[in-house]
Amino acid sequence: QVQLQESGPGLVKPSETLSLTCTVSGGSINSYYWSWVRQPPGKGLEWIGYIDDKGNTNYKPSLESRVSISVDMSNNQFSLSLRSVTAADTAFYYCARQATAYDALDIWGQGTMVTVS
């Protein structure tokens, strides 16, 4: 079955760029949409954005100026880049799959904690 695994640094300095990668295994990255969601410890979920297999993106408006999501079809991966981070960006970051732009997130990665300090 399809599995997602996040990877990247667990500690990022303020004003620098947070970079995470999600590796998709057990299935192809083709024909799906791929999202990033984050969750500050003990708090709720926040959708960050998604990318499709053609490279089309959609971002949360309040994050759009700082976020980029890209896809690497050859390695079955997609990535998140969040620039100019502050302590408010400290959170668990999850990658997730959706069948189309307007579908629920049916498969999630286990999440990775990123601390900005």
Add this chain to the structure above:
Amino acid sequence: EIVLTQSPDTLSLSPGERAILSCRTSQSVWRRYLAWYQQKPGQAPRLLIYGSSNRPTGIPDRFSGSVSGTEFTLTISNLEPEDFAVYFCHFYGTSRTFGQGTKVDVK
């Protein structure tokens, strides 16, 4: 932006009881774009309901979703020990947002 307000914040129940969780939207939305997730400590969310009332394969039928106007409801009939968790609603239409969560804990 659509705002989702979940209630109650915490629901204290015993195994075998029924849980009724509410998610109100700030404006009328198409029911097709509302999902519910379950999250246990240290785990990623798990999709329970999509399109307001549809269960993915593998989700027990004690979980059900319904809607009336701008109020979406997740019902868990006959709570099992593994159902004590936090539940989030999620709107995935033109704007995308989550509710703040309802924690179902043991009374």
